[in-house]
Amino acid sequence: xxVSSQDVTVVALLADPDAPTEIAQRMARMLPARLAxxxxxxxxxxxxxxSEPFTAGTxxxxxxxxxxxxxxxxxxxxxxxxxTDLPLHSHGRKLVVDLSHEHGLALLSLPTLGGFWLQxxxxxxxxxxxxxxxxxxxxxxxxTPESQPLRGPLIGRLVPIRPGQVGEExxxxxxxxxxxxxxxxxxxxxxxxxxxxxxxxxGLSKALAAALATGAVATVNSTTWSLAAALSxxxxxxxxxxxxxLMIGWxxxxxxxxxxxxxxxxxxxxxxxxxxxSTVMTVGIGVLVCYGGLIVINWVWxxxxxxxxxxxxMTRTPLDATEYLTLSWFVASVATVGGALGSGLESDDAIRAxxxxxxxxxxxxxxxxxxxx
Numbered sequence: 357x358x359v360s361s362q363d364v365t366v367v368a369l370l371a372d373p374d375a376p377t378e379i380a381q382r383m384a385r386m387l388p389a390r391l392a393x394x395x396x397x398x399x400x401x402x403x404x405x406x407s408e409p410f411t412a413g414t415x416x417x418x419x420x421x422x423x424x425x426x427x428x429x430x431x432x433x434x435x436x437x438x439x440t441d442l443p444l445h446s447h448g449r450k451l452v453v454d455l456s457h458e459h460g461l462a463l464l465s466l467p468t469l470g471g472f473w474l475q476x477x478x479x480x481x482x483x484x485x486x487x488x489x490x491x492x493x494x495x496x497x498x499x500t501p502e503s504q505p506l507r508g509p510l511i512g513r514l515v516p517i518r519p520g521q522v523g524e525e526x527x528x529x530x531x532x533x534x535x536x537x538x539x540x541x542x543x544x545x546x547x548x549x550x551x552x553x554x555x556x557x558x559g560l561s562k563a564l565a566a567a568l569a570t571g572a573v574a575t576v577n578s579t580t581w582s583l584a585a586a587l588s589x590x591x592x593x594x595x596x597x598x599x600x601x602l603m604i605g606w607x608x609x610x611x612x613x614x615x616x617x618x619x620x621x622x623x624x625x626x627x628x629x630x631x632x633x634s635t636v637m638t639v640g641i642g643v644l645v646c647y648g649g650l651i652v653i654n655w656v657w658x659x660x661x662x663x664x665x666x667x668x669x670m671t672r673t674p675l676d677a678t679e680y681l682t683l684s685w686f687v688a689s690v691a692t693v694g695g696a697l698g699s700g701l702e703s704d705d706a707i708r709a710x711x712x713x714x715x716x717x718x719x720x721x722x723x724x725x726x727x728x729x
Contacts, residue, residue, distance in 0.1 A: 365490050366402045367391075368433040369482070370410060370424060375550050376439040376466060377407040383479040390479075391486055401486070404433070411440050415627070417454065417463070420444075421527045424461050435489050437462045437482050441550035443543050443630055445623045447521050449533035450543050453485060456528050460489050468517075468534050471545030488530070547634035548641070556642025557649075560695075563603070564646055567695030571654045574687045576661060578670045584686040585671040585679065592685055596647070599692040603643045606696040608635065643692075650691050655684035 367387070371380040384403045391401040410423050420438070428436040444451040444465045452468040455461075462485040469477040520533035534542055557564075574580045587595070608614055615631035617624040664675035673679060 363398060364400045364402060365391075365434045365486075366404065366432065367435045367437065367486055368428070368431055369403060369405045370427060370436055370438040371405060371407050372411055372440045372442070373407055373409055375441050375552060377405065379466070379475060379478050380405045380407075380439055382475060383482060387479070387482065387486075390483060394483065394487060395490070399490070406431070410438060411442050415442060415444055417444060417446055417451065418525070418527065420463060421454065421456070421461070424463060425459055425527070428459070428461055435460045435462075435486055437464060437485055439464050439466060439478070439482075441466050441547075443467045443547060443627065445627065446531060446533060448623065449520055449535045450539060451520070452517050452532040452534055453481060454526075454528040455485060455488060455530040457489055458529065459527065462486075462489060463528075467543050467546030467550055468539075469546055470542045471549035474546070474549055544630060544633055544637070547630060548637045551634060551638040553638045553641040554645070556639065557645050560607075560642060560646055563607075563695040564649070565695075567646070567650055567691040568653065570694030571650060571687050571691035572657060574690050575654055575658050575683070580687060580690070581667055581671050581683065584683040585673045587682070587686060592682065592689075595686065595689040599689040599696075600640070600643055600647055603692050603696040604636065604639050607639050607643070613639070646695075647688055647692055650688040651684050654687045654691070655680060658683055658687075 369380040369384060371377040384405050387403045388401045391403075392399065395401075406427075408427070410427065411420060414420065420440075424436055424438045438461070440463070442465065444463075446454075450468055451463075451465050453465070454463040462482075464478070464481055464485065466474065466478060469481065517532050517534055520531035522528055522531050533539075613635050615628050615635070617628040658680055662675060662680075667673075667675040667679070
């Protein structure tokens with residue numbers, strides 16, 4: 357890193373590819389002005405975004421910190437703030453941010469910021485980290501340098517973020533972590549948000565096409581009419597849960613999205629549980645969105661194609677609004693099973709991106725290609 361000039365601080369946002377890079381690029385537009393306003397010392401800030409897979413092949417904090425230090429020494433920057441969408445752990449707690457005032461670097465784990473207002477929370481966290489690293493260092497009672505605690509909305513009584521333990525061998529001098537049930541849920545929702553489950557809907561295009569074909573045929577089948585008219589509400593719910601569960605399980609198995617840890621440590625098992633829970637939730641959200649779309653499409657198709665007299669003669673039930681909804685609901689469950697059996701998703705990038713383990717393999721491949729060049 358270079359030595360800062362009198363009035364300009366150059367900040368590098370070192371971001372993992374995909375979501376962290378997009379978040380960094382959006383916040384980089386407003387960070388210089390906001391940092392200058394909050395600094396209040398007539399200092400200007402320049403912000404650069406560098407997209408690199410710096411977490412490839414490891415989640416060890418010491419290794420990641422050394423990589424950030426090495427990358428910072430190559431650049432003409434005063435401060436390096438690294439952003440990753442991987443959940444990181446420190447002494448059994450989930451890491452929010454690590455700061456080293458001596459080396460002018462910070463490492464921020466985005467999932468610990470939760471699943472809502474991620475862009476705003478990430479910007480606030482980066483602002484606090486940069487202002488802390490750029491500010492004057494406080495001297496302790498014995499003349500040793502001490503780090504100022506972070507302030508602002510990132511740290512508060514209602515937020516499950518607390519100062520964490522820093523070991524003597526750690527490069528960081530200030531650490532914040534989340535813990536407890538609220539912290540676990542915060543990280544889990546953050547991981548699902550980082551997976552961006554809405555991208556699964558176009559990724560399920562082949563399964564959705566098979567489901568639409570199945571639904572179109574089932575809607576004009578008189579046996580389906582009779583079954584839909586005879587099924588009670590609880591049975592329709594059971595059919596929905598069963599078909600959605602089958603689809604989720606099939607996608608995870610077929611796409612090999614289940615994470616199996618090769619390590620036996622408690623932290624490795626905890627990471628595997630987080631990975632798998634976030635994958636199930638991400639795929640589940642995608643499947644539920646597709647299921648809702650099937651209900652709407654089947655309902656429109658039924659309105660267009662069904663004849664109330666023929667339906668009533670076959671089922672002895674008048675074709676009213678309730679029957680349209682019941683039939684569309686039941687057909688959506690049948691079509692979802694057909695979509696699961698007819699899907700060919702082994703080469704779909706959007707499905708593979710639902711699992712952190714798959715994204716980690718992609719980063720590893722990118723890093724190897726860079727070294728090969």
